[in-house]
Amino acid sequence: MPSSPPTPRPAPPADQYINLRAEDRFVPTRALRAAYIRYEESRSPSAINYVPLPERGLELGIVDSGAPALARAISSTLCRSLERAKNERGGHLPTAVVERVQLEIISPRGVARLWGTHGHRFVLTREVDRETRELVATILVGRSKDTIFFFTGRYNNLRHSTIAEEVDFTQPAGRDPHQRWFDLFAFPDVERFKPRAYHHIANFVVAPEHRGQGLSRFLLDAIVRKYSRDHLEARGAPIEHSQHLLCGRGFWQIGDPPWLSRMQALGFYLRWGGESFFLERDWAPLPPIYEGARRITNLEYNRAFGLPQRYEGRAPPASGAAHLLDRVPEVIRLARDPRAKLQYFQTMFDFLGGAP
Numbered sequence: 456m457p458s459s460p461p462t463p464r465p466a467p468p469a470d471q472y473i474n475l476r477a478e479d480r481f482v483p484t485r486a487l488r489a490a491y492i493r494y495e496e497s498r499s500p501s502a503i504n505y506v507p508l509p510e511r512g513l514e515l516g517i518v519d520s521g522a523p524a525l526a527r528a529i530s531s532t533l534c535r536s537l538e539r540a541k542n543e544r545g546g547h548l549p550t551a552v553v554e555r556v557q558l559e560i561i562s563p564r565g566v567a568r569l570w571g572t573h574g575h576r577f578v579l580t581r582e583v584d585r586e587t588r589e590l591v592a593t594i595l596v597g598r599s600k601d602t603i604f605f606f607t608g609r610y611n612n613l614r615h616s617t618i619a620e621e622v623d624f625t626q627p628a629g630r631d632p633h634q635r636w637f638d639l640f641a642f643p644d645v646e647r648f649k650p651r652a653y654h655h656i657a658n659f660v661v662a663p664e665h666r667g668q669g670l671s672r673f674l675l676d677a678i679v680r681k682y683s684r685d686h687l688e689a690r691g692a693p694i695e696h697s698q699h700l701l702c703g704r705g706f707w708q709i710g711d712p713p714w715l716s717r718m719q720a721l722g723f724y725l726r727w728g729g730e731s732f733f734l735e736r737d738w739a740p741l742p743p744i745y746e747g748a749r750r751i752t753n754l755e756y757n758r759a760f761g762l763p764q765r766y767e768g769r770a771p772p773a774s775g776a777a778h779l780l781d782r783v784p785e786v787i788r789l790a791r792d793p794r795a796k797l798q799y800f801q802t803m804f805d806f807l808g809g810a811p
């Protein structure tokens with residue numbers, strides 16, 4: 456009997472693609488201005504709904520990431536930046552992982568519909584001509600301090616307060632019920648997974664064309680000065696826009712290992728003991744890791760990012776409130792386990808004052 460032809464896979468939606476089109480970073484000024492959010496309960500309702508930053512000829516605002524021109528511009532900036540993280544280009548991630556993220560999370564569709572619905576999407580733009588602006592940097596900031604944008608590849612937009620109920624920690628990884636998804640990871644206990652008073656951040660990127668001009672620091676500084684409620688109140692500064700304010704104490708990031716040093720250069724600090732690891736199982740080997748052409752072990756990878764040596768014989772930070780100091784011995788143990796590979800660091804950034 457002839458076998459029936461395989462069912463064709465449905466074509467992905469038109470806005471779900473890997474967006475490497477550099478020209479998409481240019482947006483019509485009208486579309487940008489129309490996409491800026493106005494917060495109905497703003498304490499400054501008659502103010503404009505974005506922030507001109509004449510000192511660098513830039514403009515900052517929170518946009519509706521569902522506006523198609525904005526979703527494309529943001530996606531283009533994020534996808535092109537992440538290209539450089541591919542192992543085959545000297546980056547730290549397997550190509551398949553990068554492409555999954557590019558397609559599912561930071562495609563125009565992902566930008567518009569996934570984490571964007573739970574975050575304030577800040578864009579920093581510069582004028583190109585009277586009708587056009589160029590997106591030079593962006594960051595996504597959790598609207599609620601309770602939001603966690605992602606938790607392993609299977610959960611998005613979780614609420615920290617209900618994580619224990621919402622996540623099925625016994626779910627199988629695949630078909631075999633004995634092989635469990637959460638056996639593949641080691642992370643802090645969920646109660647303390649996120650520091651409560653901080654906003655989760657993600658997608659923090661400066662367009663590849665504009666690196667090396669201090670724009671990332673400028674963006675962070677502008678958000679703090681113009682959007683942090685505590686910072687505005689501490690200075691008695693006026694609220695110059697009719698958008699939301701950030702009511703948390705700062706930012707919290709779950710960051711890929713190579714990001715730690717750059718985030719530290721920008722004023723973020725390591726959350727001690729907040730590391731996550733992949734755990735290799737016989738039934739779930741990890742993709743090989745390369746440093747240049749040479750294949751390296753998990754232990755070498757961990758060491759390359761300062762583990763466990765960054766904790767050995769080091770005095771913990773003086774103000775330990777948000778740190779997970781009691782988990783540090785476990786992190787040291789994991790970093791020395793040949794089957795454990797560092798997945799993420801956690802970093803934090805305070806709106807008021809420097810690092811503790």
Ligand SMILES: CC(C)(COP(=O)(O)OP(=O)(O)OC[C@H]1O[C@@H](n2cnc3c(N)ncnc32)[C@H](O)[C@@H]1OP(=O)(O)O)[C@@H](O)C(=O)NCCC(=O)NCCS
Pocket residue numbers: 536657658659660661662665666667668669670671672710714716717718720721
């Ligand atoms: C990280 C990023 C936002 C910085 O952009 P930028 O504004 O062009 O950075 P600058 O070149 O002006 O550097 C700002 C500071 O970060 C440091 N820095 C930048 N890239 C770095 C790197 N790869 N490693 C270590 N430090 C780095 C710089 O030395 C500088 O610090 P300094 O002033 O004390 O010397 C940008 O490189 C980027 O978009 N990277 C890809 C995405 C990413 O890694 N995002 C962060 C995690 S979400």
